[in-house]
Amino acid sequence: MDRNELMKWIKAPAKMAHKYSLNAVYFCTGCGIIEVPPTITSRWDAERFGVVPSATPRHANLFLITGYVSVKTLRAIIRTYEQMPEPKYTVGFGSCTINGGMYWDSYNTIKRLDKYIPIDGYIAGCMPRPEAIFVAVTHLWTLIDKDMADGYKRYRKNYAAYRANQEMVLGKLEWPPLFPKETGTGTADGAAMAMDVASHTTGRTG
Amino acid sequence: MRVLWFILSPLIALAVGLFFLGLSRRIMARIHWRYGPPLYQPLIDILRQFTQKSVSHGRLFDIGIVLSLAGSIVLIEFLPFGGVCPMSSSGGMLVILYVMLLMPLGVALSGGEAANPNTSIGISRNLILAMGYELPLLLVLLALMTRYETISIVEIVSAQREAGPAFVSFPLVLSGVAYLLILPAVLGVRPFEVVQAPQEIASGPVAEYGGPYLALVTIQHALSLFIGTSLFVNLLWGGASNPVVLILKMLVVFVLVLFVNASFPRLRVEQAVRYLWRWPSLAALAGLILVATIGR
Amino acid sequence: MNLPLAIRLGSTFQSIDVESGSSGRLVVQVPGESVVPVLTFLKEEGYGYLQLVSCVDWIDRGALQLVYLLSCYTEDEIGGEEGSQEVFVKTNVPRGRASVPSAIGVYEIAEPYEREIHELYGVHFEGHPRLTPLFLERDYEIPPFRKDFDTKQYVADVFDSVPPVKEEG
Numbered sequence: 001m002d003r004n005e006l007m008k009w010i011k012a013p014a015k016m017a018h019k020y021s022l023n024a025v026y027f028c029t030g031c032g033i034i035e036v037p038p039t040i041t042s043r044w045d046a047e048r049f050g051v052v053p054s055a056t057p058r059h060a061n062l063f064l065i066t067g068y069v070s071v072k073t074l075r076a077i078i079r080t081y082e083q084m085p086e087p088k089y090t091v092g093f094g095s096c097t098i099n100g101g102m103y104w105d106s107y108n109t110i111k112r113l114d115k116y117i118p119i120d121g122y123i124a125g126c127m128p129r130p131e132a133i134f135v136a137v138t139h140l141w142t143l144i145d146k147d148m149a150d151g152y153k154r155y156r157k158n159y160a161a162y163r164a165n166q167e168m169v170l171g172k173l174e175w176p177p178l179f180p181k182e183t184g185t186g187t188a189d190g191a192a193m194a195m196d197v198a199s200h201t202t203g204r205t206g
Numbered sequence: 207m208r209v210l211w212f213i214l215s216p217l218i219a220l221a222v223g224l225f226f227l228g229l230s231r232r233i234m235a236r237i238h239w240r241y242g243p244p245l246y247q248p249l250i251d252i253l254r255q256f257t258q259k260s261v262s263h264g265r266l267f268d269i270g271i272v273l274s275l276a277g278s279i280v281l282i283e284f285l286p287f288g289g290v291c292p293m294s295s296s297g298g299m300l301v302i303l304y305v306m307l308l309m310p311l312g313v314a315l316s317g318g319e320a321a322n323p324n325t326s327i328g329i330s331r332n333l334i335l336a337m338g339y340e341l342p343l344l345l346v347l348l349a350l351m352t353r354y355e356t357i358s359i360v361e362i363v364s365a366q367r368e369a370g371p372a373f374v375s376f377p378l379v380l381s382g383v384a385y386l387l388i389l390p391a392v393l394g395v396r397p398f399e400v401v402q403a404p405q406e407i408a409s410g411p412v413a414e415y416g417g418p419y420l421a422l423v424t425i426q427h428a429l430s431l432f433i434g435t436s437l438f439v440n441l442l443w444g445g446a447s448n449p450v451v452l453i454l455k456m457l458v459v460f461v462l463v464l465f466v467n468a469s470f471p472r473l474r475v476e477q478a479v480r481y482l483w484r485w486p487s488l489a490a491l492a493g494l495i496l497v498a499t500i501g502r
Numbered sequence: 503m504n505l506p507l508a509i510r511l512g513s514t515f516q517s518i519d520v521e522s523g524s525s526g527r528l529v530v531q532v533p534g535e536s537v538v539p540v541l542t543f544l545k546e547e548g549y550g551y552l553q554l555v556s557c558v559d560w561i562d563r564g565a566l567q568l569v570y571l572l573s574c575y576t577e578d579e580i581g582g583e584e585g586s587q588e589v590f591v592k593t594n595v596p597r598g599r600a601s602v603p604s605a606i607g608v609y610e611i612a613e614p615y616e617r618e619i620h621e622l623y624g625v626h627f628e629g630h631p632r633l634t635p636l637f638l639e640r641d642y643e644i645p646p647f648r649k650d651f652d653t654k655q656y657v658a659d660v661f662d663s664v665p666p667v668k669e670e671g
Contacts, residue, residue, distance in 0.1 A: 017253035045240035047231070050247065055409045056324075058260065058416040071639045085260035085416040100661075105653045107646040108638060111661045118667075154669065161667045168664050170639070 008145075018087060019141045022062040023054040027080055030067020032094045032127045039130040046130075049137050057083040062140075065119075067127070068096035070109050074116060075170055081117050082178045086152045089144075091136055092122040101126060115165045118151035212283060212292045216429075219282045219436075222453055223428025224248045226435075226460055233461065237468045248428065252421045260416025263320050270316025271415070271422045277308025278429040284359070285436050288449030291360050298358040299347050302437070309430060310336050313411045313423075320414035328410025331475045332401045338479035339391040339398075342384050345490035349381045350441055353497045363445035371444035377500060380493030382442045387486040389459070390466055391478065393434040394427075397470035398478050435459050507547060507586070515540060529590045534602050537593050541570065541608045549574045549589055555605070555615035557623045561649040565594040566623060568602060595625065597648075604629040622647040 001009075009016050028036075040046045040053055054060045057080045065077060081090065092113050095101035100111035113119060120143060123136045143149040155162060159179045167173055228245040235242025262268055283292045284302055310332045317325040350372065354362050366372055373382025391398040402410045412423050435456040439445065443459075446452035473481065508520045508528060518540065519531040532540050541552075549572040558567045570591040595602055604627040605612040614636065616627045621635045624645035640660075644651045 013253060014257040017250050017257065021247070021250045021254040042238050042240040045235070045242070047235060047243050048241045050243055050250065056413045058414055059409065059412075059420055061254070061258065070637075072637070075639075085258040087258065100657075105657055107642070107651070107653055107656055108640075111657065112666070115664050115666050154667075158667050158669070161665075165664050165667065169661070 015144060015147075018061065019144050020050040022049075022051045022089070022137065022140075023060045024051055024062040024064050025057050025060040025080060025084070026053040026055055027057075027063070027077075029065050029069060029073050029077060030094070030096065032064075032066030035093075035127045035130060035133070036064070036066065039133050044130040044134070046133070046137075049134065051137060057081075058085065060084055061088045063088065063090045064093050065090065065097050065113060066093040068094075068101060068103050068109050069113055071169060074110055074166075078117060078166060079175065082175075087149075088152050089120045089140060089149050090117060090151055091140065092119045093133075094128065095124055095126050098122050098124065110169060116162065116169070118154045118162070120149045120151045208292060211287075211290050215287050215290075215292055216279045216282050218287070218449070219429055219432045220425060222456070223425075223430075223432040224252075226431045226457075227424075227428050229460070230464055230467075233464050234468060237465075248424060252424050255421035255424065256418050258417035260419065262419075263316075263414060267316045267319040267414075268419075270312050270314070270319070271419055271426070272312070273315060274309050274312025275422055275426050275429070277305050277312060278426055278433065280308075281305050281433050282429065285433065286360055286363050286440050286445055287436075288446055288452045294358065294360045298356075298360070299351060300357055302359075303344065303347065306433075307336065307340075309426070317411045317414070322414050324409075324413045325411055328401060328403075328413065332411055334475050335391060335398060335401055335478060338475075338482040339388045341483060342388050342486040342490045343392070345487060345494050346381045346385050347441075349378060349490065349494040349497045352494065353378060359440055363440055366444035367447065371442065373442045377493055377496035378442070380489045380496065384486040384490035384493065385438060385442055387489070388482060389434065389438060390463055391482060392437075393431055393463060395463055395467040397466075397473045399467075399472050400475050400478060403472060431460070432456075435463075507589075510547075511540075511543070514543060523590060526586070527588050527590060528586070529592060532591060532593050534593050534595050537568075537570075537591070538603050538605060538608060540591060541572070541605055544572055544589060544591070545608055551575060552605070552609035552611050553588075555612055555619060557619045557625065557647075559597075559623065559647065559649045560594075561597070563594075564597050566597055566600050566625060568593050568595065568619070568625065570605065600625040602627055606630060621645070624648065 024036075036053075038044055040051070046052070051062070057063075061084065063077075063081060063084065069077065081088070092098060096103060096109070097113040097119070100106070100109065103109045104111065110116065121136060121139060123132050125132055128136075140149060156179055159177065163173070163177060225245070227248040228243075231247060232242045232245055281302060284298065284305075285291065286294070310329075314329040314333060317329045350362060351357055353372075354365050356362065356365075362372075369375070372378045373385075390396065394401060402412065412420065415423050436452070438459055439452060439455045443455055446455060511518065511520050511528075511530060515532070515536060517533055518536065521529050521531075523529040530540060530544075551573050553571040553573050554569075556569045556571070558569065560567055571588060572591065573588040593602065600623070602625060604616055606616070606629065613630070613632070616625075616630055617633060617636050619625050620627060620630070620633045621638055622645055627633065638646070642651070642656075646653070646656075
């Protein structure tokens with residue numbers, strides 16, 4: 001570790017800790033999940049970057065949305081995203097999260113993920129290789145350094161708009177607003193969200 | 207000076223425990239033919255977890271993990287640490303036996319508050335596994351108490367310094383073998399890693415711990431690694447006259463346990479209890495009976 | 503082609519059409535009402551396994567065609583030459599009133615296939631205990647797999663009309 005890095009650690013230890021300890025939620029949303037096991041096992045070792053898969057969203061601070069998002073999956077993604085502790089970072093993986101990708105004219109997938117949850121960056125590709133995941137992680141480090149990875153802050157600020165978009169696609173949502181003051185309802189509070197059972201992240205039971 | 211050691215020994219135990227955690231990730235990575243995170247990765251993890259903002263599920267949820275951590279810290283005061291032992295004159299092994307159960311009980315208390323079915327399953331597995339290894343552990347401790355005619359760990363350490371380590375002396379070699387066989391269960395590594403099975407029950411009892419709670423859980427895990435290895439080294443390998451030799455001996459034991467961790471899959475909890483109550487218990491029972499009848 | 507079976511089928515049921523399909527498999531065309539008796543007959547003949555129920559939208563004929571693929575596990579149960587291990591049963595239903603008796607009484611495994619076909623093509627199965635959606639969450643005026651469902655228009659209406667979240671400041 002050279003002097004520059006040491007100064008960064010002393011000046012902003014929390015930011016550096018967030019960079020080098022990214023726990024990714026192990027949520028397989030689409031076909032991109034096939035690229036994640038090679039990344040975290042021996043051949044392309046992600047643990048030396050500090051990226052480790054975690055089993056529950058409560059332990060995680062990185063959410064990789066790998067692949068296409070159907071309407072049912074969007075429900076589960078939103079519930080998982082809202083359970084993660086802040087600060088949290090989301091990365092859209094593959095071209096289906098950017099503009100619909102291969103399913104651009106499908107009747108059941110959402111085309112732009114950015115309208116429903118805030119995204120810090122995208123990895124283009126169908127599917128991106130594990131080396132692309134590492135490039136994305138180092139880009140995320142640069143963004144965190146410059147304080148530009150503020151997806152969770154945007155979510156809190158524009159929560160009313162995000163929730164309106166979610167309700168437009170999903171219909172009535174079963175969970176109360178995460179930030180009630182921003183939506184103006186003011187009746188539910190954060191503790192109600194806290195009683196969310198983590199095992200119900202699959203949304204509607206199927 | 208004693209007061210200083212009261213404060214210093216949990217801190218040194220935490221440092222050693224975190225070093226063991228980092229070392230375990232590094233060694234497991236090297237066994238898997240990959241590189242692994244840097245050795246100070248648990249420190250980075252704890253720093254990140256402390257700076258996250260998570261939700262609490264109620265007052266009991268907050269208290270549970272604090273209770274568990276308090277049990278670990280108290281337990282460390284009772285363990286000899288090289289030449290010193292902060293609580294050397296009070297009860298020794300009996301206190302250790304019952305304070306050791308505070309650690310899973312604290313997590314069970316907060317997990318019950320979390321209202322997550324994965325947590326409930328994890329807690330039941332945790333307590334069943336504790337029941338599993340408590341039986342052979344009790345038999346080993348009884349054999350040691352009978353042999354050295356004392357319940358104080360400090361006297362056992364000094365007796366071994368004169369006569370040689372316990373697990374090479376005849377009746378106690380059976381107790382030593384039994385303790386080695388249950389050591390992975392006490393430390394929570396494979397093949398007894400069923401409690402925190404990430405793929406099966408979403409990390410078990412700690413599934414609902416976010417942010418700072420998770421940092422406390424990591425600290426508690428580090429301390430429990432220290433306690434498990436230190437107890438074994440003090441009781442059966444003669445302890446040490448200064449802390450450095452003690453930590454070296456604990457390192458050897460821990461690396462051996464890591465090799466066991468790398469070679470085994472995970473046993474189900476009823477398979478684990480069946481194993482723990484069979485050969486290790488028989489060996490410990492045989493050691494106890496031999497010590498009681500034959501003597502030294 | 504299992505000739506004895508074809509002859510038996512032709513003599514037992516009127517108004518069905520038996521012909522030889524690819525690799526010698528039998529293709530049995532039945533009208534909508536007699537699907538269940540034909541399936542029962544074939545099950546007693548030894549075709550005990552319904553592999554799938556599928557649907558084809560022939561929009562220029564104005565019909566939806568349901569295809570039942572039956573097979574048997576071993577050849578000894580059936581006898582006959584090559585190709586007689588599988589039998590197709592096809593039926594046409596009009597697109598306007600698509601309704602067919604459910605095959606659950608004969609083959610229980612038809613339940614999820616019929617549920618999927620109801621959800622995606624709009625074919626009603628009489629006697630099905632649970633015709634609720636399997637994959638889809640929204641309501642569709644025209645079932646999405648029919649050929650007159652305009653996917654691009656639907657995407658423009660539903661998904662592209664959601665406004666992106668604008669940042670102020």
